Every structure is written in structure tokens, then in C-alpha cells.
Amino acid sequence: MKTLTFAVACLLFCAPALAESASEKMGVNSALGVSPSTSDFVTEAATGELFEIRSSELALKQGDAATKNFATRMITDHQETSSELKTLVQTKKIDVAIPDAPTSSQQSMLDKLSRLNGADFDKQYRQDQTSAHKGAVSAFQRYAKSGDNPDLKQWAEKTAPVLEHHLQMARELDRQASK
Numbered sequence: 517m518k519t520l521t522f523a524v525a526c527l528l529f530c531a532p533a534l535a536e537s538a539s540e541k542m543g544v545n546s547a548l549g550v551s552p553s554t555s556d557f558v559t560e561a562a563t564g565e566l567f568e569i570r571s572s573e574l575a576l577k578q579g580d581a582a583t584k585n586f587a588t589r590m591i592t593d594h595q596e597t598s599s600e601l602k603t604l605v606q607t608k609k610i611d612v613a614i615p616d617a618p619t620s621s622q623q624s625m626l627d628k629l630s631r632l633n634g635a636d637f638d639k640q641y642r643q644d645q646t647s648a649h650k651g652a653v654s655a656f657q658r659y660a661k662s663g664d665n666p667d668l669k670q671w672a673e674k675t676a677p678v679l680e681h682h683l684q685m686a687r688e689l690d691r692q693a694s695k
Contacts, residue, residue, distance in 0.1 A: 551662040552655055558605060558612040558668070564652050565598035566615070567622040571644060574629050578637045586689050590645070590682065597675055608667045642690045649683035 552560060568590050575587035605614055618626065625644055632640055653676060660673035 551658045551664075554610065554663065554665045554668060555612050557655060557659045557663060557672070558601070558610065559615055560655050561601055561652075561672075562598070562614045563617075563619050563622060564648060564655075565594045565601065566618045567626070567648060568594040568645075569598070570618065570626055571629055571641060571648075574626070575637075575641050578629075578633060579641060580635075580638050582689060582692065583638045583641060586645070586685060587641075589685070593678060593682065597678070600671065600675075604667055604671055608665075610665060610668065638693060642686060642693060645686040646683065646690060649679055649686055652679045653683055 551557075572587035572590040572594070575583050576591075579587060602614055604610070605612060617623070629637065629640055629644065656672045656676040656679055660669055660676050663669040663672060
């Protein structure tokens, strides 16, 4: 009985943290304009960086000229912001583990991309980039507005315009392909 009571107490104690993470993953926080927690923000930013880099590496191998040009820029920019995030977390002693792999959803997207070729690849890559950057812009803007870690908040504020520009570039790339 004591074990059951302890387990229930642990669940109740952890529920707010789990709920916040679930809300962020499901997009509820984004829809409500609620800032992600520091842990959620770092995780989302880091996995987003990984997805951008890995999908763009595929695009360098499988994409058309315009897609490769865009992918080159994504790799350069996201390697830089990924490095900045890692340095910030380490130097400011932010107690969050930085993931070293994309989320399972992102990995599924990468797996799908790796099986495509030609116009099918380019179309999917462009759609994925637009979608990924929409989510990143939302998370960065929300954290920049009301995040709870001042150093990460400043970094999010500085990085959000870069991601907004990437979103504009992805949309333009998609428009050009549709012509």
C-alpha cells in the first residue's frame, strides 16, 4: 500500500511538468501563446536544429539546384545556432540535457525523405522546411516574449528573426516550384 501511495504521490508531483511537456508537444501552448518551459524550449530548439541539418544534408544529395542552394544555407545557419545553444547551456549551467537525436516524428520525416527522389523529394523537403520553421518561429517568439531563463530568452529573441527569414525563404522556394 505504501508503494502505491508513493507512486501516486510521484505522479501528482510530476503531473504539471508532464502536462506542460505534453501541451508543448501537442501544440496547445503554441495555440494559446504560452511560452514553453526552459526544458521544452531547449529540447525543441535542439531537435529542430538536428532535423534541419539532417534533412538539408539529404537535400544536398537528392535535391534540385534551388533546393540544394537553400539546404546549404540551412546547414550553415543551423550548425551555427546549434553550436550557440550548446555553448549557452554549458556556460550558463542550464540544467537541461541537449538531445543528440531528432524526435521520433522528425526521424519518421527523415526516413520518408530518404526514400524519395526527384520532384517528389523536393516537394516533400520544401513542405517539411516550411512546417518545421513555422513551429520553430512560434517556439522562439513565445520563449523570447516570456521565457523564464534570461540568457535563453535573449538568445531566442536574437535567433527568431533568422528563423522568420528561413520561413520566408522556404515559402518562396515552394512558390517558385509551384510555378
